[in-house]
Amino acid sequence: MWHGALVVFRFELRRTMTLNRVAIWLLLVLFPVFIVSVMKYYEPEIEGEIPRDAFNSRQVRVQRGLAWGEEEHDGDGDESGPAPHPRGSAAEAEPNPMDPIWGFVFFGLIPEVITLFGLLLWVPPLVHAELEGRTWIYLAVRPRGRVSVLLGKYLTAITWTALAGWASTTACVLIAQPGCALRLWGTMVALVTLACLAYGAIYSLIGVWLHRRAMAIAVSYTLIFEFLVSFIPAVINKFTVQYRLRNLLFTWMDWWDLVPIEASTLFLGSERAWVHVLILCGIVVAVLGVAAQVIQRREYATIAEA
């Protein structure tokens, strides 16, 4: 099965080397770069607009002589607050009031926009494109051919999208030059990778299950479930990928103190980073497993037969 997946991956990756697809890839890379470049140009004005007490920032905390994890308001170890987070590396970084701004912009543009766009272009039509191109039957009559197509196309999509995300992150960090450049870069690269793996798996399931309307359903799922439901202050938001990524951003960047404790309780969680990573990996394995079962057992009529 994995041999077949790698064969499909190699073939599909070679097929991406067309002018159109490279142009789309470049567009995805350059879109955040453009936004960040404009912001960088107006950085002094943006920085001037930030109220001094806009965030209960690290700088403020340091000035107040508070340690990380130590709560200013009560300090009684309330269970509803975030768990103690890894610390150390950021403490040595040069504090910069623009850092969280860059972080949120990068997060919003790269793992949330570039990744989703890239994956939406590739993954939902994974079966329908073969049916429409009348190439499905040629692949489906190979041993484990159907699952090989699923996994091979999934690998191609996440590679193609992750490369765009990593390139864009690198360019954006170089342009913005935030105080915690290396840490922000590392966090974004990790988030892009996890977003690609998780969203790619979910779109794959949509692509094999509801292949005729896969694109529309994937877009609807993203807008309704990942963007809307993930901000509903209820247990349901824990089922979204967005919730996990958001938590990882705050955890890995040590930005818990940037939001009021009430907001962090509602929109963020108290789990440790490895729990989020484990849950995301679990989603990938479970969803791909279901997708493999669906693709193996589904009768896909060709367009002509339909």
Added chain:
Amino acid sequence: MIELQNVTKLYGTVIGVNDITLSLAPGAYGLVGPNGSGKTTLLNLITGQLRPTIGRVRVLGQSPWKQDQLLRAIGLCPAVDVLYPNVSALEWVSYLVELHGLSSAEARRRAETALREVGMESTMRRSMGTYSLGMRQRTKLAQAFAHDPSLLILDEPFNGLDPIGRHEMTEVLRRWVRSGRSLILASHILHEVEAVSPSFLLIRGGRVLASGPPDEIRALLADVPNEIRIRCNRPRLLACEFVESGLSESIRFLDQGETILVSTRSPVAVFEQLPHWLAKFDLEVFEMRSADDSLQRLFSSLMRIHRGEA
């Protein structure tokens, strides 16, 4: 080799194949039927792309729907055209052969051999976007047998081929059959199948109407009345002569009595007698359509037998 037991496939309320039971030993078979007769559905059931709604399918003793490792032994050339504009035939066939678990180098070697065999030697490295329909057909055929299966299934493999191409493909398939491997060739053109396969399966309306070598099918049709349609200036007189001679099974008047439709079990005798009547009664025949050996007639006759009308 292939066993179907009361197999029915429904697409919603549309019947794809209808209660087919057959058992095929290894060998070459022509699956003949008009467009929409259920040939592709039957092939999809045999290759495990469809699950029968009712009944059981076994290929080489296994269920193709459940055991997709069985596909190593099957090569399929579907009827649908294929086009990867930016990929060469060699790349595409190598890719498909590699999916059978072969190494990249071995897959490429086999793809080259197969493409050479179908006459694509000089063009196999060109992108498929530049191919004619005939070249794509040859490429499709090459991908079907490049991994060396024991059963080759071809769905309308001659579509788009010029006469020379058809002849060359026929030779390739004859060599395949002579090598002792199995073949199922689906087509709606009888003589194409006859040139390759010694045995037929005739399918229409999702049912297998007849099977066996051509002689058996001809024997089956021997007792089926032929229909001859004659438009002349004195149809009633001609009808009387048919009745008196005892050559006709039945006679119907069509086109407000200007045409007669004669059903006969002795078409040769009718064609011998007709010129005598024309001369004797000074008849003017404007149009005469004889039942011929076309596929349509063959299937119409078989359908009548199937329905118990003949």
